[in-house]
Amino acid sequence: MKARPIFRHQTPAALRKEKMDEGTELSLTIAQIVQRLKGSHLHSQLERQAKECLHQPEIKLESLKEDVRSFLKTSGWEKKLQNAVYRELHVQLPPSHPAAPAEHLKEPLAYMRKAQVNWEKRVLKSLNSMSTELGVPLARMRPPVEQKELTNKWNEMGTDEPDLSHFRPVYAPKDFLEVLIGLRNPNHDSSEDVSARSHWGLIQIPLNVRDIPQLRQAYSELNLTTGQLGIDDHAHMHPDLFENEYVQIGKKVVMDQDSAAAQQYSRQGCPTGLRADLWALILNSTNQPTDMMHYEQLKAGVIQHDLLVDNLIYKDVKLTASNDDYYFVFEDFLYQVLLCFSRDTAVLEHFKYNSATPPKSYIQGKVGDEECAVVYPPNGVIPFHGFSMYVAPLCFLYNEPSKLYSVFREMYIRYFFRLHSISSSHSGIVSLCLQFERLLQTHLPQLFYHLRQIGAQPLRIAFKWMVRAFSGYLSTDQLLLLWDRILGYDSLEVVAVLAAAVFAFRAENLMEVTSLASAEAVLADLSTLKVMPLIQIFLFATAI
Amino acid sequence: MAGKVKWVTDIEKSVLINNFEKREWIQVTENEDWNFYWMSIQTIRNVFSVDTGYRLSDDQMVNHFPNHYELTRKDLMIKNIKRYRKELEKEGSPLAEKDENGKYIYLDFVPVTFMLPADYNLFVEEFRKNPSSTWIMKPCGKAQGKGIFLINKLSQIKKWSRDSRTSTFVAASSGKEAYVISLYIDNPLLIGGKKFDLRLYVLVTTYRPLKCYMYKLGFCRFCTVKYTPSTSELDNMFVHLTNVAIQKHGDDYNHVHGGKWTVSNLRLYLESTRGKEVTSRLFDQIHWIVVQSLKAVAPVMNNDKHCFECYGYDIIIDDKLKPWLIEVNASPSLTSSTANDRILKYNLINDTLNIVTPNGDIPDCRWNRSPPREALGNYQVLYDEEQAQSENAERDLRSRSGQSLGSKGTKAGAGVRPVAATWK
Numbered sequence: 001m002k003a004r005p006i007f008r009h010q011t012p013a014a015l016r017k018e019k020m021d022e023g024t025e026l027s028l029t030i031a032q033i034v035q036r037l038k039g040s041h042l043h044s045q046l047e048r049q050a051k052e053c054l055h056q057p058e059i060k061l062e063s064l065k066e067d068v069r070s071f072l073k074t075s076g077w078e079k080k081l082q083n084a085v086y087r088e089l090h091v092q093l094p095p096s097h098p099a100a101p102a103e104h105l106k107e108p109l110a111y112m113r114k115a116q117v118n119w120e121k122r123v124l125k126s127l128n129s130m131s132t133e134l135g136v137p138l139a140r141m142r143p144p145v146e147q148k149e150l151t152n153k154w155n156e157m158g159t160d161e162p163d164l165s166h167f168r169p170v171y172a173p174k175d176f177l178e179v180l181i182g183l184r185n186p187n188h189d190s191s192e193d194v195s196a197r198s199h200w201g202l203i204q205i206p207l208n209v210r211d212i213p214q215l216r217q218a219y220s221e222l223n224l225t226t227g228q229l230g231i232d233d234h235a236h237m238h239p240d241l242f243e244n245e246y247v248q249i250g251k252k253v254v255m256d257q258d259s260a261a262a263q264q265y266s267r268q269g270c271p272t273g274l275r276a277d278l279w280a281l282i283l284n285s286t287n288q289p290t291d292m293m294h295y296e297q298l299k300a301g302v303i304q305h306d307l308l309v310d311n312l313i314y315k316d317v318k319l320t321a322s323n324d325d326y327y328f329v330f331e332d333f334l335y336q337v338l339l340c341f342s343r344d345t346a347v348l349e350h351f352k353y354n355s356a357t358p359p360k361s362y363i364q365g366k367v368g369d370e371e372c373a374v375v376y377p378p379n380g381v382i383p384f385h386g387f388s389m390y391v392a393p394l395c396f397l398y399n400e401p402s403k404l405y406s407v408f409r410e411m412y413i414r415y416f417f418r419l420h421s422i423s424s425s426h427s428g429i430v431s432l433c434l435q436f437e438r439l440l441q442t443h444l445p446q447l448f449y450h451l452r453q454i455g456a457q458p459l460r461i462a463f464k465w466m467v468r469a470f471s472g473y474l475s476t477d478q479l480l481l482l483w484d485r486i487l488g489y490d491s492l493e494v495v496a497v498l499a500a501a502v503f504a505f506r507a508e509n510l511m512e513v514t515s516l517a518s519a520e521a522v523l524a525d526l527s528t529l530k531v532m533p534l535i536q537i538f539l540f541a542t543a544i
Numbered sequence: 545m546a547g548k549v550k551w552v553t554d555i556e557k558s559v560l561i562n563n564f565e566k567r568e569w570i571q572v573t574e575n576e577d578w579n580f581y582w583m584s585i586q587t588i589r590n591v592f593s594v595d596t597g598y599r600l601s602d603d604q605m606v607n608h609f610p611n612h613y614e615l616t617r618k619d620l621m622i623k624n625i626k627r628y629r630k631e632l633e634k635e636g637s638p639l640a641e642k643d644e645n646g647k648y649i650y651l652d653f654v655p656v657t658f659m660l661p662a663d664y665n666l667f668v669e670e671f672r673k674n675p676s677s678t679w680i681m682k683p684c685g686k687a688q689g690k691g692i693f694l695i696n697k698l699s700q701i702k703k704w705s706r707d708s709r710t711s712t713f714v715a716a717s718s719g720k721e722a723y724v725i726s727l728y729i730d731n732p733l734l735i736g737g738k739k740f741d742l743r744l745y746v747l748v749t750t751y752r753p754l755k756c757y758m759y760k761l762g763f764c765r766f767c768t769v770k771y772t773p774s775t776s777e778l779d780n781m782f783v784h785l786t787n788v789a790i791q792k793h794g795d796d797y798n799h800v801h802g803g804k805w806t807v808s809n810l811r812l813y814l815e816s817t818r819g820k821e822v823t824s825r826l827f828d829q830i831h832w833i834v835v836q837s838l839k840a841v842a843p844v845m846n847n848d849k850h851c852f853e854c855y856g857y858d859i860i861i862d863d864k865l866k867p868w869l870i871e872v873n874a875s876p877s878l879t880s881s882t883a884n885d886r887i888l889k890y891n892l893i894n895d896t897l898n899i900v901t902p903n904g905d906i907p908d909c910r911w912n913r914s915p916p917r918e919a920l921g922n923y924q925v926l927y928d929e930e931q932a933q934s935e936n937a938e939r940d941l942r943s944r945s946g947q948s949l950g951s952k953g954t955k956a957g958a959g960v961r962p963v964a965a966t967w968k
Contacts, residue, residue: 038953086869155737271820272812272815272816272820273815273819273820273821273823275816276816276817323798323800325800325806325884326805326809328798328801328803329558329735329766330736331736332736332737333736333737390907396812396813396816396817397816397817398817399735476812477808
């Protein structure tokens with residue numbers, strides 16, 4: 001057997017883990033989480049509760065510590081703390097080796113980091129030249145009259161028809177795909193395995209992605225014998241067989257307010273009537289008064305300042321959601337959420353573990369002076385064509401803007417950012433692309449070969465689905481069932497699996513096409529697909 | 545093979561013609577022998593008029609009942625519903641039960657409505673009870689939002705009656721254009737901040753016994769302009785009216801989706817944001833009011849055996865999730881505003897034809913009107929009086945013989961379940 005390049009087995013993370021015994025790792029994690037929670041609102045709430053309970057008769061001086069603890073437990077505060085810790089565990093990567101530089105937390109592979117930096121430069125340059133060419137400043141204070149006007153029409157921004165014909169999306173998914181196709185690992189001599197099937201596809205870098213046997217283990221709850229919403233709640237199935245009892249369990253999970261339980265539950269799907277609560281619970285998005293205040297502050301920020309990116313957001317909603325059969329009714333909510341999002345500096349925190357770095361601009365006349373550099377837009381995220389589709393499906397679940405906002409933000413900083421930054425993460429878009437190609441190459445080699453021969457590389461078709469986690473392509477009920485699993489398994493991997501399963505499902509028709517255009521036509525309408533049967537069959541009924 | 549159906553239509557719509565052609569039916573003119581005539585309501589009047597009418601033979605079928613207007617004219621529908629409620633009350637029916645405010649508990653499903661000018665005094669009395677209310681004026685015989693306006697002051701209606709006595713209204717209809725005035729639902733359910741109404745399709749194949757079907761693919765029609773209940777916007781019809789015919793003139797009209805949102809979207813949204821129980825109750829109530837409106841007109845309907853009818857029901861849902869019946873259209877638009885709309889309407893006609901002309905054969909007006917389940921397509925049985933009666937009889941028998949009733953709500957009985965669920 002030929003020796004494989006060493007990094008296949010020994011990623012920097014793996015090396016790191018070997019050197020560090022588990023005890024150190026755990027205590028480091030605990031220390032980090034304690035550190036992060038110390039400044040939080042929850043911390044001060046806990047403190048206050050602990051102080052207040054001292055007045056209660058059941059708290060005895062001699063057993064003070066235990067009594068306060070048991071009070072916090074019975075009053076539900078322990079659960080809240082538990083959920084907060086759980087959330088931190090999800091957004092934080094495992095702690096790096098004390099000696100590893102901070103950038104390794106963002107992305108351990110140097111060539112990935114470099115590619116991401118170059119991509120960011122391109123995007124920022126394009127944004128800056130748009131600003132110059134159109135003579136529109138990146139940001140400006142709105143005059144009082146305009147502020148008043150915007151305040152009045154906050155709930156009906158969709159009725160506004162500014163001329164946006166000069167604005168172009170900064171980039172579209174297909175531009176980004178070209179960059180991913182161009183990725184190369186300088187340490188990897190690809191001439192070595194000429195025969196390997198990796199040369200069939202567009203993604204030319206070696207990353208460890210799971211194959212079907214591994215996926216079967218990881219996604220064991222999706223197997224053929226476990227009940228699934230999206231399959232076993234079909235109209236022809238008697239609800240007593242699965243659905244009724246499963247819904248009862250779901251109600252208990254919601255009552256119990258335990259994030260971990262909600263996440264486990266979501267693996268088999270969330271019942272429509274409970275999904276909004278379950279997702280909020282998984283994400284620990286509690287919509288406290290402080291969250292509402294935060295939202296109002298962001299709204300005030302939108303009203304005070306006009307940003308160039310607002311036009312991009314506006315244009316994107318008009319180009320996508322406004323024309324969408326499912327989402328057009330939520331147009332106004334989308335503006336509200338996305339405009340507030342662009343001003344939210346709390347989003348910046350996720351750049352600690354995102355391979356991307358927030359773009360910086362300079363105050364007018366001070367270009368190049370680092371002291372005058374500011375993050376732009378304030379949240380560090382430049383929207384691209386289709387960005388609004390990350391929010392749109394959530395409008396079906398939350399009709400209160402502040403709640404909608406906080407759930408979206410949490411979804412973004414946990415998952416969606418990975419779909420448009422270059423990284424080696426399992427959930428990252430590069431891995432998803434590679435995993436999609438590998439799955440097809442392994443299990444539908446004839447189809448892959450055929451499509452490649454006629455110039456219809458499968459990834460060229462599937463990429464747009466994956467970048468949006470299928471939002472805007474599936475019917476909403478099906479999309480929500482898919483996102484249940486993203487949350488349940490805390491991974492975007494299932495997106496790549498579905499993309500491959502769609503090809504498998506249409507394989508017969510695809511074998512007959514002779515051009516990219518006709519392949520695209522076969523796959524143009526995914527709105528009639530039932531996602532869970534497709535995923536289940538692909539994962540568990542494919543011969544391996 | 546009994547030969548091909550000969551069809552005529554005076555509505556040149558592709559969704560109709562494509563359906564006839566798909567069945568390889570033969571197009572003829574109205575002066576020739578025909579079997580199937582899809583006609584406008586103007587034509588149906590002539591077919592059944594005393595002077596010009598003619599006897600239909602057993603192998604002829606038309607898509608309207610002779611006096612469909614008992615249901616589809618706004619004033620007559622109200623009159624029939626009021627009469628129906630009184631009759632039930634007289635019979636001491638539990639359906640006619642009232643709450644402490646004197647409102648019907650189960651039969652309060654149309655907004656308070658009066659005929660004008662006939663009931664003017666009654667209207668004024670009602671208006672004075674609640675002078676801040678808004679009312680909507682609609683001409684009885686017009687459709688697609690024509691001639692509709694809102695008032696919130698008595699002076700407006702006085703001005704209208706002065707104007708109409710002297711101006712064009714008179715010329716148009718020999719001085720007696722009837723209007724209905726209804727309490728305006730000023731707390732509509734808003735989605736994404738926008739107002740909408742529901743358009744549902746209902747097929748009736750016979751009134752006595754009543755057999756009706758609900759089409760699953762109804763849709764919500766959205767206003768393109770944000771809803772503000774303030775009276776300053778009263779003149780902006782786009783805010784208040786959801787008819788596509790009106791909305792198409794708005795600047796924001798979108799030609800991709802046409803402001804239409806499927807009922808399945810509505811259900812998903814409501815179930816997600818309000819929960820499953822209240823959502824199911826809402827849909828049960830909608831089915832209930834459709835059946836009640838049909839029962840209200842059944843006694844006066846000329847149940848001609850050559851007829852069937854596909855109605856367009858307009859329903860508004862208020863923010864307490866109570867559905868209100870606004871009006872019923874005899875000739876729901878077959879014009880397609882978008883690609884999806886065309887598919888929907890093509891399928892609507894297809895499924896309708898599959899029920900009323902089984903196997904695409906030449907009609908026989910003595911047909912049993914009991915299509916097999918697989919012929920229903922996207923229709924579901926809403927109410928089947930015959931079946932309900934035999935089930936009731938069976939239930940009586942069983943309960944008398946002391947047998948228990950088996951578990952209710954199994955999906956097999958889904959067709960009649962919605963009705964039973966609200967039938968106290």
